[in-house]
Amino acid sequence: DAGVIQSPRHEVTEMGQEVTLRCKPISGHDYLFWYRQTMMRGLELLIYFNNNVPIDDSGMPEDRFSAKMPNASFSTLKIQPSEPRDSAVYFCASSLYVQGTEYGDTQYFGPGTRLTVL
Amino acid sequence: TQLLEQSPQFLSIQEGENLTVYCNSSSVFSSLQWYRQEPGEGPVLLVTVVTGGEVKKLKRLTFQFGDARKDSSLHITAAQPGDTGLYLCAGGDTDKLIFGTGTRLQVFP
Numbered sequence: 425d426a427g428v429i430q431s432p433r434h435e436v437t438e439m440g441q442e443v444t445l446r447c448k449p450i451s452g453h454d455y456l457f458w459y460r461q462t463m464m465r466g467l468e469l470l471i472y473f474n475n476n477v478p479i480d481d482s483g484m485p486e487d488r489f490s491a492k493m494p495n496a497s498f499s500t501l502k503i504q505p506s507e508p509r510d511s512a513v514y515f516c517a518s519s520l521y522v523q524g525t526e527y528g529d530t531q532y533f534g535p536g537t538r539l540t541v542l
Numbered sequence: 543t544q545l546l547e548q549s550p551q552f553l554s555i556q557e558g559e560n561l562t563v564y565c566n567s568s569s570v571f572s573s574l575q576w577y578r579q580e581p582g583e584g585p586v587l588l589v590t591v592v593t594g595g596e597v598k599k600l601k602r603l604t605f606q607f608g609d610a611r612k613d614s615s616l617h618i619t620a621a622q623p624g625d626t627g628l629y630l631c632a633g634g635d636t637d638k639l640i641f642g643t644g645t646r647l648q649v650f651p
Contacts, residue, residue: 428584455637467585467630467641480638515584521637530575531639533584 426450428534430516436540442504445537448497449518457531458491458501459515467515473499474521506541513538545569546633546642554648555621563616563629563645571633571640574607574614579628592634621649 429448437443449456457472471481476493484491488507493499503510517531546567555561565574573592577585589598591607591614598605602625604617614631626649632639 457638459641466643469638469641472638474637517584530587530590531585533586535582536584 428516428518428532430514430534430537432537433535434538434540436542437506438542439507440505441541442502443506443510443539443541445501445514445516445539447499447501447516447534449499449516450520450532451497453518453520453532454496455519455521455529455531456493456499457517457519458499459517459533460512461515461536462512470501503539506539508541511539511541546631546640548629548631548642548645550645551643552646552648554650557622557649557651558620559649561618561621561647563618563647565614565616565631565642567612567633569633570611571635572611573634574611575632575634575639576605576614576616577630577632577641579630580626585628585630618647621647623649623651625649 431446454475458470459467460470461467470483471491472479473493489503491501513536515533515536517533519529519531546565549564573590575590576588578588579585589600589605591605594609594611596607602619606615629645631642
């Protein structure tokens with residue numbers, strides 16, 4: 425069974441350009457998370473969806489960032505315009521809510537997209 | 543804001559040594575998970591602890607959840623080069639996780 429798929433794996437762009445990162449969660453999972461990881465700030469939650477609906481986007485750094493989940497099998501994270509400080513590894517993760525579970529379920533992470541903004 | 547502080551931040555040891563990584567917070571969490579991340583990959587779940595005082599063992603790894611559910615520790619016995627990686631604790635907060643600052647472990651042969 426395929427895990428979480430992210431594309432592209434590497435992206436190098438110039439400041440001011442639009443960047444779109446893509447994610448395909450594990451089939452049947454109802455939660456999707458977008459994270460950003462840097463050495464300075466660690467792993468930060470940007471936004472997450474439940475059944476394709478955004479639940480909490482308080483981690484999105486600013487209006488230049490937007491995320492969508494048009495269906496259960498696809499999500500995008502867009503940065504427009506990009507800036508050098510956006511350089512990081514962006515991870516997508518998915519999980520399945522288990523009825524009766526009172527705690528956070530296992531999150532399955534994709535391999536990440538390494539973004540470099542010059 | 544809920545924060546999870548891990549210590550030490552970096553750890554370099556020789557194969558065969560024992561080590562303990564700590565994860566501390568001022569907040570109470572419903573659960574505590576530990577993940578390991580290898581270079582170029584996403585984090586992978588090692589264990590979940592949910593009860594205060596709970597201890598779980600995974601081969602040479604021992605995980606403990608503090609009685610007050612605010613802290614946790616990971617102890618590795620006889621570390622091996624294959625244990626090298628970034629160790630992340632994560633506190634359960636309803637339907638999301640709050641990740642710790644991470645401990646980067648390097649085990650030399």
